[in-house]
Amino acid sequence: MKPRPVFVVAAVLSVIVAAFARFVLLEDTPPTFTVSGIQAGHVVVPPGQIVVSASDGISGVGEVVALVDGELMVVEGEGDERRVLLPTRLGDGQHTLVLLVRDRSWNRNEARSKLEFLTDSSPPRFRLAPSTQATQGRVLPIFLSADEFARDVEATAFGRPLPLEKRDGIWFGVTGVGVSEEDGELVITAEDAHGNRGERRLPLPVTPTVFPDGGVVTLDAQRQKNQKDDTLRAQDGEKRSAAYAVPQPTWLSAGTAHLPTEGRVSSPFGKVRTYNTGVVRHHLGTDIAAGQGTPVFSAGAGVVALAEGLPIHGNAVVVRHGPSLSTSYNHLHSIAVEVGQRIERADVVGTVGSTGQSTGPHLHWGMVAGGVAVAAETWLDTDLLTPIASDRAALEAPWTAP
Numbered sequence: 376m377k378p379r380p381v382f383v384v385a386a387v388l389s390v391i392v393a394a395f396a397r398f399v400l401l402e403d404t405p406p407t408f409t410v411s412g413i414q415a416g417h418v419v420v421p422p423g424q425i426v427v428s429a430s431d432g433i434s435g436v437g438e439v440v441a442l443v444d445g446e447l448m449v450v451e452g453e454g455d456e457r458r459v460l461l462p463t464r465l466g467d468g469q470h471t472l473v474l475l476v477r478d479r480s481w482n483r484n485e486a487r488s489k490l491e492f493l494t495d496s497s498p499p500r501f502r503l504a505p506s507t508q509a510t511q512g513r514v515l516p517i518f519l520s521a522d523e524f525a526r527d528v529e530a531t532a533f534g535r536p537l538p539l540e541k542r543d544g545i546w547f548g549v550t551g552v553g554v555s556e557e558d559g560e561l562v563i564t565a566e567d568a569h570g571n572r573g574e575r576r577l578p579l580p581v582t583p584t585v586f587p588d589g590g591v592v593t594l595d596a597q598r599q600k601n602q603k604d605d606t607l608r609a610q611d612g613e614k615r616s617a618a619y620a621v622p623q624p625t626w627l628s629a630g631t632a633h634l635p636t637e638g639r640v641s642s643p644f645g646k647v648r649t650y651n652t653g654v655v656r657h658h659l660g661t662d663i664a665a666g667q668g669t670p671v672f673s674a675g676a677g678v679v680a681l682a683e684g685l686p687i688h689g690n691a692v693v694v695r696h697g698p699s700l701s702t703s704y705n706h707l708h709s710i711a712v713e714v715g716q717r718i719e720r721a722d723v724v725g726t727v728g729s730t731g732q733s734t735g736p737h738l739h740w741g742m743v744a745g746g747v748a749v750a751a752e753t754w755l756d757t758d759l760l761t762p763i764a765s766d767r768a769a770l771e772a773p774w775t776a777p
């Protein structure tokens with residue numbers, strides 16, 4: 376007997392349906408997937424994107440669920456390739472990503488993976504040595520530590536450039552606090568190893584200094600005329616400014632200063648003087664009274680940037696000790712060095728005299744730090760390039776999470 380066609384069709388259909396049910400709807404093989412854009416233990420700089428490439432040969436890739444630290448993430452795309460968007464607000468540190476990839480079968484077979492990763496979206500942070508004390512008319516050594524690797528570090532202090540260098544894990548530089556300086560800040564721009572570049576601001580409160588009153592200084596007729604001569608002053612100022620601006624990229628001087636000449640401090644730095652011309656001015660140097668011809672030594676190692684006679688400062692020598700530190704020796708009787716000469720600490724630069732705008736033999740010892748005149752004598756007992764032990768310990772202390 377020949378079977379009726381309808382049964383043949385039904386039998387064939389049932390075989391097809393059964394096969395479909397067995398191999399497609401009731402299959403029990405989970406999908407497989409790979410993840411790109413992230414690696415376990417590696418650093419991600421958000422906003423990031425993780426690409427999930429999945430495949431399921433039988434029923435096809437269905438739902439993809441992504442959780443970061445237990446929170447559901449947005450998953451975009453369809454089919455075999457999905458994108459997980461990492462939130463920008465993800466804080467720096469360690470995170471856990473859980474991925475669930477399901478197929479389209481009735482069983483919703485699921486593959487899952489768990490991955491630990493790190494994020495870093497913050498530029499380096501900086502910490503200032505606790506003993507840092509900005510005082511009017513004083514040199515200000517700066518010691519800093521960073522919470523991570525930092526490159527292309529640029530800084531200003533009180534709005535003036537502050538060259539910084541790194542030694543033994545500590546960033547250092549030298550600046551100065553002007554005689555009328557007001558509270559300021561240190562602004563540091565740096566980039567970390569992952570390209571996060573940004574600016575950090577640290578306050579630099581200024582302690583005022585009450586400078587002694589120097590009374591009235593009587594200048595003779597010629598010196599009165601010189602003091603009022605703007606051309607002479609400008610000539611003096613230009614030469615000196617140019618000397619202080621001579622590039623000196625490396626530090627040549629370490630430790631404390633050598634006292635430039637033996638003698639009595641006849642006028643301390645910052646003293647307010649009233650001249651018989653009516654001019655009132657801070658005395659921007661330290662005067663050491665000594666006999667004419669007494670040797671004058673360089674306070675530290677450096678390169679001579681000026682060695683010539685000036686109308687106001689007389690025979691003057693400027694020595695550059697580092698990127699932001701210079702000293703000057705003025706009213707000299709004789710000059711013993713030449714511009715460009717490399718000298719050591721305590722080398723003779725000239726002899727005491729009374730040249731220029733001076734009322735008797737003395738050394739006017741000056742210091743310019745970070746672009747402003749400061750009291751040179753601070754350098755006699757302060758190592759400007761080495762932090763004290765307690766500062767080093769504080770700078771090296773562990774950082775808290777950002």
Ligand SMILES: [Zn+2]
Pocket residue numbers: 642658660661662738739740
């Ligand atoms: Zn002086």
